[in-house]
Amino acid sequence: MSWLLRHLFGRLPIGWLQLTHNRSRFAAALAGVAFANVLVFVQLGIMNSMAAATLRPYEFFQADVMISAGDANALNEGGNVARQWLLQAMADPDVTDGMGLFVANVPWDRVEKDISLTTFGIDPAKPGFLAPAIADDARLLSVQHATILDRLARGLARDEAAAIRPQTPLGFEAQGRRLTAYATFAGGGGFGGDGYMLVSDQTFLSLFPARSSGAPDHILLAVRPGADIEQVIGRLTTLISDQSLRIRSYADAAQEDLRYQQTRRPTGIIFGFGVLIGVLVGLIIVYQVLSTDVADHLREYATFKAMGYGQGFFLGIVLEEALVLGVMGFVPGLIVGTGILTLMGAITTLPLAMTPFMAISVLLGTLVFSALSGAIATRRLAAADPADLF
């Protein structure tokens, strides 16, 4: 480290020597920076997994345009859409197909744990609206009370899920009905439910007798290849007289849902705040360490000033210290952060993991904020007056 810094700065690594002179203070400073890093990593990990969990159900389907109720900020939120608009939309020359999508949570009381499955009711005759991995199994749903089950659902044993085949289906009781799972797909627990389930619209209506076939939660539309989706949306907006509906491209709907979760829902805001707190904690710790260090060495700095060292030299020392604290605090922070995220991911089955992008952005953030703290700390340098040395 000393050698590296000597060559980086082209002088004695005074910052390094100064920091390591007081070992216990140095260790405490590193622990502080590492702690701030862990805080940011965990919050970022949760935010990332929230984003992944929000976007995941959108990946089960394929569509170009989605029509939802005005208050439907997420797939399983808000009112329904009258099926008549599906028929209206089909009149557009560029709309090639459409399907009503039903959503509701189905509680499943299992022996070990009661879980809740976000259940989608789809039309088994329209596999084109399903992701390729699921589409092949769609025909299995035409049997009444057949389901395709999320094999990554929380509370479902992995080997139990893996055994589910059309030849060896899994029967279970939910919502007062006897359901049979004939196949599985990869979903995973999210923040709103423990997993997912696919059923036919008929089965869905039998599970929820209060719902009507004339009012699905969303309408998915497929558009002729090569057609301009925005133009189609424009025409649909004039065609459909119910102005309260949201007519969006499917991709936009997913992104708007994500933005809604991150900026409007309390959970999203809290985790965003967590990142901010982590950054602040790190900033304050580094500032505290560096400004104390400057204050402790005013006499030495004044001596260096008298010897003819200029302002840039002192700024260099403090930045060197900021660099040392940032890099050396980051490494344990990364290790502990990765461990905590892995552990949390294993416990919650949320997609929690350290990503290279996270690691690099936190490292850069740490360096930038350490340098910033250092730059603020150098204000104290003005107090080093060489005339006071005599």
Add this chain to the structure above:
Amino acid sequence: MEDENIIEVEGLNHCFGSGEAGKQVLFDISLTLRRGSFTVLMGPSGSGKTTVLTLIGCLRGVQDGSVRLLGHELNGAAEARLVALRRRLGFIFQAHNLHESLTALQNVIMGLQVHPGIADTVAQQAAAHALGLVGLADRTHYLPANLSGGQKQRVAVVRALVGNPALVLADEPTAALDKDSAAEVVDLLKRMGRARGMTTLLVTHDSRILDRADRILTLEDGRIVGSEERG
């Protein structure tokens, strides 16, 4: 451009504070120091010796009068010019002011590194050699905390002289030392100064140093009241 006078001071006045609270401590000081001379500045406590030293050493702004250091007028000089001039000076303080986190060798290197373009290895060798000259060859890697007072002050002297300054300014460098250490440090100053052709201005009360001076200036209440040539 640089003539034989390293320092030319003309009509120097200095005040601390301003307005009603202001107090003038230097009155119409004029003095010149010839290249290679060893001058002692003495006078009672509070007479203004340190103030003169800090003004000549570019550590305080000149308010009134003229100070020419190495041919450069300090009155009204820009900060960058003052910083550059300080590199050609060597300061020795009453306290050693060594950096506690740096070894003796590293402290001395700091006196060289201020000059751009000195290679790392050259600085190392020069610093080690200079410490050897003052009998500290076996202490180069000691931190100041593990050196005696006299040893620390010798390191400080080496740090001030290793860069071959044109002018050495020392303010009671022996006040904190016992008799033997003080003699050692003064001998060192004199010896190295002569060998390198340095000019020295030294503030002291120490009578043993007076014997070694080329010239003794006496300050009283902010005025020069005596100038005695010797040797």
